[in-house]
Amino acid sequence: MLSSLNKKLLRDILHLRGQIIATALVVACGVASFVSMQSTYDSLLITQQDYYAEYRFGDVFAHAKRAPENLRASIERIPGVASVQTRIVSEVVLDLPGLREPVQGRIVSIPEHRSPMLNDLHLLRGRYVDPRNSREIIVSGAFADANGFDPGDSIDAIINGRWRRLTIAGVALSPEYIYEIRGGDIFPDNKRFGILWMDRTSVAAAFDMEGAFNDLSLTLAPGASEQQVIDEVDRALEAFGGTGAYGRSDQLSFRFLVNEFAQLRSFGIVLPLIFLGVTAFLLHLVLSRLVNTQREQVGLLKAFGYTNFEIGSHYLGLAAAAVSGGLLLGMLLGVWMGSWMTTMYADYFHFPLLNFSVGFPLIVYSILITLASAAAGAMSAVRNAVRLPAAEAMRPEPPASFQAGLLERLQMTRVLPSSARIIFRNLSRHPVKATLAVLGISLASALLFTGFYFFDAIDRIVEVQFRQAIREDAVVAFNSLRPQSARRELAEMEGVRSVETFRAVPVRLRSENHSKRVALMGTERNPDLHRIVDERSQVFTVPPGGIVLSDALADTLGVAIGDQVTIDVLEGARPTAKVELAATVDELMGMNAYMHIRALNRLMNEDDVISGAYLEIDPKYSDVVYAKLKRMPAVAGVGLPGAMLETFNETFGKTIGQFTSILVLFSSAIVFGVVYNAARIALSERGRELASLRVLGFTKGEVTRILLGEHAFLTALGIPIGFAVGFFLCATMNNLMDTELLRLPLVFSQKTFVLTALFVALAAVVSGLLIMRRLRRLDLIAVLKTRE
Amino acid sequence: MKRTRPATVPETNDGAGLIKPAGGPEHIVGRPESEPQILNSMQAIFRIRGISKVYRMGDVEVHALRSLDLDLYEGELAVLLGPSGSGKSTLLNIIGGLDVPTSGEVHYADHDLTRATDSELTQYRRDHVGFVFQFYNLIPSLTALENVELITEVSENPMKAEEALEIVGLSERMDHFPAQLSGGEQQRVAIARAIAKRPDVLLCDEPTGALDVETGKIVLAAIERVNRELGTTTAVITHNVSIARMADRVIHIGSGQIVSIERNETKARPADLVW
Structure with missing residues (x-):
């Protein structure tokens, strides 16, 4: 009961x-x-x-130019190493039916017969490769999905300078490529980058790597020191063109x-x-x-x-x-x-x-x-x-003491109509209540503001990264260093409007006990296609000497302008040099390091060589240009920023959009919750007073104006304060969400202000209407008969 | 706590006429030892000695009670009469354990109300006191019956809520919400609520203050019936002199002190009251 x-x-x-x-x-x-x-x-x-x-995802990864297979045994003997897998990994250019532009594939060798291995495959469709058929491959799931591949389909590839037709035996996933992205890209482009697994013997034959490997992955024994193993592996691979082993934290997908x-x-x-x-x-x-x-x-x-x-x-x-x-x-x-x-x-x-x-x-x-x-x-x-x-x-409750307030002192009473006077006196009589109501409304506005802000931030990233910084139509990566004359060859192609070159060097940057593996980009002095643009859309020019780091990277390394940064080059002769940090640049994405291309060439002790080029292509000729690039043996791959933006919009943009929509929806619920509550309580508290006013001859409209006028005033006050609170909320969220890959810019569009104000106002109007309905039904006699 | 329950309804016309207070504390009327010949058949259930109550209203000190002495006897119906601001509500609140005096002592049977903790006072109210207020103070969201049950549920030995409502003549309307009852009916619900737990003391603060004469009489009749039939010690405060005629004793209060106490040789029936 x-x-x-x-x-x-x-x-x-x-x-x-x-x-x-x-x-x-x-x-x-x-x-x-x-x-x-x-x-x-x-x-x-x-x-x-x-x-x-x-x-069995690996713990340590390493690449080399060519190491003899018998080195594997000595690596296995390194204390702390549990198991080792050697592989042959190579980038190839693919020609996919229906795609004009060349596509980059990464061939990764797998054992001839299916057996447990590190970074094991999970077959989604089809079967394992048949070692008797040297043209069979397994393709990665994302790549297959993006291009609509199924077992039985075939792909053309340039392998070691020769065109070969490969047949898809299966579609698989690997723990190495949970996030399947090409190194150096900001967003994955699964249509134009994919993993092809091929049996070891066939790969070795195709790349003249019999009895050798160029990539290894290993797992650590429990309690082993990752750094010690990395150092040992580096030592072992040094003579064979090792580019420096790294742990999971530098593995792209893991990161x-x-x-x-x-x-x-x-x-x-x-x-x-x-x-x-x-x-x-x-x-x-x-x-x-x-x-x-x-x-x-x-x-x-x-x-x-x-x-x-x-x-x-x-x-x-x-x-x-x-x-x-x-x-x-x-x-x-x-x-x-x-x-x-x-x-x-x-x-x-x-x-x-x-x-x-x-x-x-x-x-x-x-x-x-x-x-x-x-x-x-x-x-x-x-x-x-x-x-x-x-x-x-x-x-x-004893009546609140009434004093001549601000209103009276300012001689405002004469100017304001009596309903406005009642509103203002009531507010000044209950300053705490009024403050709390304003605070609630501003908090709700702030949440809504934060929701809309994410759209602004994403728009801004797209604007800065894809319209202001990356303006090339295609990025060409060479499979080996080319002289600057390669630039002319590209520029002379029909349909190529302009060319800019770059030199990319894998390095490990160090300062005291901080270090980070990055690609050090050698850029032209005043690039027009591929520019460095900071958060405020300022185009940054790389100075002729010294190194330039993005703020995020400089923070990670703990260096400031003027400090010396140690560069361990991870390719070629692997020189080490100390370079002064000439400047930092406040970029939105990635951990980036830049040098002037000539300075980088000097540091590398090489001629004027380039790793690749950025192209501006006349859209009318793009097919011709892509077809030619596809046939150029020197080209390892072509990246299309436009396609990347498309992926961005389809995946990240969509995700963030939906996520933000939910945030906006939730915030709207809160706005309504706060605003309605504030107004509803005001009604129950003041019902008697308002009924008295009605009895004294105030019309329904006047009484409504008094209650809702106060409500409107509080809402109007809460919105701008909400903007301020929202700004701090966004700044806090930004700090918390600041990752090495992406930093959301603190920018706010007019739309965000307008929409926030509009939504809050709408919530206020809807609550107002609900209250008004109650107010109209206010039973004068009943209200006056009950004692408050 | 032990329940103190009067064995008999006290005699009301034992010959005492008008008793003038002597003024000074040593002559305060109402102390059993100062008038044993009159009241020796009755037990003082409340012994109030030298209580003062000072409120602070902003910068002003308000002396609601000034060194007041009073005894209340088991089973009597006392009317505390005085103009508004005389301190009678403050006195009632202290007797009811809603408030504590600034100084002085209040004893209920063997309970010291002045030294009781908050939870002891709560327990005291729960076990012994029934309140009736001028503005009824019914819970608007509960029906008449439920308003009474609200109290019987926390009482040790209550009568049935229906029974209490029957005593005040409201059996027919017990499923109505306060808003559906007239003022007199609401007040009778309040009385039913107050008596349902068989309190030892019934304290009524201006029970007819918000009612017209006829309704007021019905309400007073209900209070009188409870006092007579259940033997509940009853204190009614009012500024309505006419009501004093139904009391055993009339205690006049003014400026926080007792001005005089009279005994009614014959109590008037509530129905015969005129105001």
């Missing part, structure tokens, strides 16, 4: 359903964002770890994953915290005002001997109603969104199996943090109810 106090609770809940639903929605948003992001994070992390373990996970994780903490903060705030707003309007009921319960505990629990019950409803809804929504987000990640993270699961601890955490935020919000209101002395509670 329900106790009477619980009946009262139920009826209060029913009576306050609008406010409780509004609060529950905010709770649901917070819980949903927490559950979805954390469950996605957990699921991806577990999937990644399981995948790595089950398919992207780690970055993405870190971002997801911090986002999944910050965002729910903000939502739950707003929840606490809303509960405070609703409960403290409820206790205030029910002070006589509190007094009565006390007079009849209800204990503080019983009374406190009663009001906490109201908070619990809002919170538990929101919690349940949020969990369901969060699980659904989490599974959706996880499958969305499958668009660019290629796992054999994505296991979405919501762990029990996550459920417990979300319950705990929600309850904590609810308790934080309800605390002061409940404490007030408990502390209210019984005798005092029985008396109505």
Whole structure:
């Protein structure tokens, strides 16, 4: 049997359903964002770890020019090495049916017969290669999907200068290429870059690598020191053109994953915290005002001997109603969104199996943090109810002392109509309430503002990276160094409008105990096609001497302008040099190092040679140019920034777009929750006063104007403050989401301001209409008969 | 806590007429030892000695009670009469354990209300006191029956809520919400609520203040019936002199002190009251 106090609770809940639903929605948003992001994070992390373990993802990787196979035994003997796999890896140019431009393939050797190996393959379709057929390959899943390949299809490739037709036997995934991206690219272009696995004997024959390898991967024994093993491997490979071994943290796919996970994780903490903060705030707003309007009921319960505990629990019950409803809804929504987000990640993270699961601890955490935020919000209101002395509670709240305020001092009273005077006096009479209401509205506006901001940030990245910095139509990479005269050859091709050259050198940059493997780019003095553009769209010119680092890289290395940076070159004669950090550039993407091309040539002790070129191509001739590039033996691959942008828009852009839409949706719910609550409470607090005004002859319109005018004023005040709060929120999020790959620029479009203001105003209008409906039904007699 | 329950309804016309207070504390009327011949058949259930209550309102100190002495006897119906601001509500709040005096002592049976902790006061109210307020203070979201049940649920030995409503003549309307009841009906629900737990003390603060004469009489009749039939010690505060005629004793309060105490030789029936 329900106790009477619980009946009262139920009826209060029913009576306050609008406010409780509004609060529950905010709770649901917070819980949903927490559950979805954390469950996605957990699921991806577990999937990644399981995948790595089950398919034996390597711990250390190394490339060399050509090392004898018998070196493998000595590497296996290095203390700490568990198992070693040697391979032959080579970049080839592919000719795909239906694609005008040349495509880059990476041939990776696999054992003739299927056997457990490091970086093992997971066959999606088809079968393993038949060693009797030297033309059979297995292609990577992303590449096959992007191009619509199936087992049985064939691909043309230039292997060691000769065209060969390869037949697809199977489609597979590898833990090395969960994120399948070509080195140096910002976004994957799965249509034009793919992995081709071929049996070792065939690869060796094709590349004249019998009895040799040029790539190895190894796993570490438990407790082994990665750095020691790397040093030993470097020593072993030194004589064979080793380019420096590296651990997982420098493995491209791993790095992207780690970055993405870190971002997801911090986002999944910050965002729910903000939502739950707003929840606490809303509960405070609703409960403290409820206790205030029910002070006589509190007094009565006390007079009849209800204990503080019983009374406190009663009001906490109201908070619990809002919170538990929101919690349940949020969990369901969060699980659904989490599974959706996880499958969305499958668009660019290629796992054999994505296991979405919501762990029990996550459920417990979300319950705990929600309850904590609810308790934080309800605390002061409940404490007030408990502390209210019984005798005092029985008396109505003493009228606030009225003083001549700012309005009177400024002689404004004469100018303002009486309804405006009532509004302003009421606001100045309850400055704390007014401040809290403004704060709530500005917090909600800030969230919305942050949501819209992400669109701005992405637009800005696209603008800076793809319109201002990368302006070439194609990047040509040579398979070996070419003299500067190669530039002329390219420039003379029909349809090529302009050419810029670059030299790219794999290096390890060091300063004290920090180091980072990057591609050091030698650029022309005043490039027009491929430019370095900073966050503020300023074009940066590389000085003739010294090295230039992106801010992110300079931070990682802990160096400032004027410091010496040690460069370990990881190719050719592998010289080491110390160069002064000439400048840093505030770039949005990547960890980049630049030098003037001549300075880099000098450092490398080489002639004027180039690694590749950027081309501007007349669109009318692009087919001709691509066809010619495809046939040039010196070309290892061609990159198309346009295609990359397309992928960006299709995957990242889409993901971020959907994600941001959800954020905007949630923020709108919060805006509505806050604004509606504030207005609704004002109505219940002032119903009597407004009814008195009606009795005194004020029209319905005038009374509405007084209540909603105050509401509108508070909203109007909250929006600009929301912009300021939003700015700080965005800046905080930016810091948290700052990864080495991508930094979101702190830019805001006019659209963001306008849309934020518009959405908040809309929420205010909708709440206003709902309130107005109640106001019109205000029963004058009844309101006046009951004592406040 | 032990329940103190009067064995008999006290006699009301034992010959005492108008008793003038002597003024000074040593002559305060109402102390059992100062008038044993009159009140020796009755037990003082409340012994109030020298209580003062000072409120601070901004910069001003308000002396609501000034060194007031009073005894209340088991089973009596006392009317505390005084103009507004005389301190009678403050006195009632202190008797009811809603407030504590700034100085002085209040004893209820063997409970020291002045030294009681907040939770002891809560327990005291829960076990012994029933309140009726001028503005009824019903919970608007609960029906008449539920408003009564709200109290019976936390009482040790309550009567049935329906029974309490029957005593105040509201059996027919117990499923109505306060908004559906007239003022007099609401006040009778409040009385039912106050008596349902069989309190030892019934404290009524201006119970008819918001009611018209006829309704007021019905409400007073309900209070009188409870006092007579259940033997509940009852204190009614009012500024309505006419109501004083239904009391055993009339305690006049002014400026935070007791001005005089009279005994009614014959109590008027509420229905015969005129104002």
